Amino acid sequence: xxxxxxxxxxxxxxxxxxxxxxxxxxxxxxxxxxxxxxxxxxxxxxxxxxxxxxxxxxxxxxxxxxxxxxxxxxxxxxxxxxxxxxxxxxxxxxxxxxxxxxxxxxxxxxxxxxxxxxxxxxxxxxxxxxxxxxxxxxxxxxxxxxxxxxxxxxxxxxxxxxxxxxxxxxxxxxxxxxxxxxxxxxxxxxxxxxxxxxxxxxxxxxxxxxxxxxxxxxxxxxxxxxxxxxxxxxxxxxxxxxxxxxxxxxxxxxxxxxxxxxxxxxxxxxxxxxxxxxxxxxxxxxxxxxxxxxxxxxxxxxxxxxxxxxxxxxxxxxxxxxxxxxxxxxxxxxxxxxxxxxxxxxxxxxxxxxxxxxxxxxxxxxxxxxxxxxxxxxxxxxxxxxxxxxxxxxxxxxxxxxxxxxxxxxxxxxxxxxxxx
Ligand code: UD1
Numbered sequence: 360x361x362x363x364x365x366x367x368x369x370x371x372x373x374x375x376x377x378x379x380x381x382x383x384x385x386x387x388x389x390x391x392x393x394x395x396x397x398x399x400x401x402x403x404x405x406x407x408x409x410x411x412x413x414x415x416x417x418x419x420x421x422x423x424x425x426x427x428x429x430x431x432x433x434x435x436x437x438x439x440x441x442x443x444x445x446x447x448x449x450x451x452x453x454x455x456x457x458x459x460x461x462x463x464x465x466x467x468x469x470x471x472x473x474x475x476x477x478x479x480x481x482x483x484x485x486x487x488x489x490x491x492x493x494x495x496x497x498x499x500x501x502x503x504x505x506x507x508x509x510x511x512x513x514x515x516x517x518x519x520x521x522x523x524x525x526x527x528x529x530x531x532x533x534x535x536x537x538x539x540x541x542x543x544x545x546x547x548x549x550x551x552x553x554x555x556x557x558x559x560x561x562x563x564x565x566x567x568x569x570x571x572x573x574x575x576x577x578x579x580x581x582x583x584x585x586x587x588x589x590x591x592x593x594x595x596x597x598x599x600x601x602x603x604x605x606x607x608x609x610x611x612x613x614x615x616x617x618x619x620x621x622x623x624x625x626x627x628x629x630x631x632x633x634x635x636x637x638x639x640x641x642x643x644x645x646x647x648x649x650x651x652x653x654x655x656x657x658x659x660x661x662x663x664x665x666x667x668x669x670x671x672x673x674x675x676x677x678x679x680x681x682x683x684x685x686x687x688x689x690x691x692x693x694x695x696x697x698x699x700x701x702x703x704x705x706x707x708x709x710x711x712x713x714x715x716x717x718x719x720x721x722x723x724x725x726x727x728x729x730x731x732x733x734x735x736x737x738x739x740x741x742x743x744x745x746x747x748x749x750x751x752x753x754x755x756x757x758x759x760x761x762x763x764x765x766x767x768x769x770x771x772x773x774x775x776x777x778x779x780x
Contacts, residue, residue, distance in 0.1 A: 373608045381407040401436075402432065465537065707721060725749055745770070
């Protein structure tokens with residue numbers, strides 16, 4: 360259902376204060392999928408309260424799991440997994456539902472799901488997921504937009520070399536491999552912290568995994584997994600978005616419950632622009648930005664530990680008022696500049712050409728009515744509006760709510776004039 364709410368932001372307030380970072384959406388979703396493999400009740404703490412997490416819980420319920428949610432703790436009882444089907448409506452609602460393929464197949468020997476298809480960031484194919492799982496004994500038949508995946512002789516280990524270190528494909532292979540017969544090796548695996556978090560969860564459940572977080576992962580299949588209790592890692596993209604928000608207002612921000620070691624890929628860029636960033640033990644980080652920032656050298660999005668594609672949009676917003684010309688090269692998704700025309704409405708000077716966008720820093724942005732067209736692009740509009748003169752109105756909040764838990768509350772607590780109507 361269309362979200363008709365709007366964010367009203369009266370820009371120009373300097374942000375100052377402390378924000379606690381919530382758990383990572385991109386970790387919570389694969390962990391909820393992993394719970395399908397554990398015979399019994401798993402408990403997941405620090406689970407962000409997001410619409411995408413709600414969609415994952417609805418998928419689990421359709422599969423026959425019993426789920427309970429109390430604030431940021433979710434319990435998933437997967438004692439009985441009665442259906443291998445992910446309904447089309449839920450596949451459409453959240454395309455990362457594809458991460459349920461590996462676990463449902465591993466648990467039931469079958470998974471029926473609709474083709475995720477195109478999405479707001481570009482084609483977003485799943486060929487790497489499918490070809491890897493086929494090497495492990497999966498058979499696929501495609502009919503009427505549905506994929507019927509089965510493992511007639513059970514899943515078995517395989518040596519898989521990914522042509523690109525896809526995060527989702529690495530997760531699906533891990534999920535399928537932990538209870539497959541024999542050893543699976545994943546070469547050119549994604550190294551994102553969310554992969555290591557998934558492997559930590561699975562290991563607590565009894566899986567045998569070596570090398571998660573590195574390019575080569577080895578998994579020795581075990582008979583069966585038991586449930587466990589786990590806490591989701593902090594959301595590095597949400598943390599980075601709030602750092603951008605503070606920096607664009609020349610503010611001062613303390614982040615708590617974050618993991619600075621996951622954020623090097625973009626914190627170094629912030630520092631090169633003139634922001635001062637300090638990290639402390641115990642998941643704390645401090646940013647101070649007193650002067651106008653200077654444009655960074657060319658920023659290229661890369662798989663982890665490089666500059667994350669998910670933080671590109673908030674950074675393009677930040678660079679709108681930096682001194683000089685910033686160049687962003689988007690190497691991961693082909694259509695990730697949908698926020699740019701909206702930033703231009705806010706007074707930014709930006710040109711895009713294919714996968715490159717060039718931001719000429721302006722002195723001031725001015726409030727305008729803008730619309731989010733996808734999650735991180737929506738966050739970029741919030742960042743820009745916080746620094747714009749006058750009032751901005753942001754619609755399309757359904758996208759933002761997929762990945763940010765009440766951003767208006769967090770930002771208001773550090774001095775922003777922002778409300779949801
Ligand atoms: C995950 C994240 C997303 C992030 C992205 C890259 C989740 C829920 N989402 O998405 O926020 O932006 O990683 O860090 O964790 N590709 C193929 N074939 C495939 C799979 C991927 O060509 O079978 C391509 C994609 O089109 C894209 C690139 O590989 O161009 C990266 O995709 P991938 O790493 O798989 O991203 P997701 O797992 O979808």
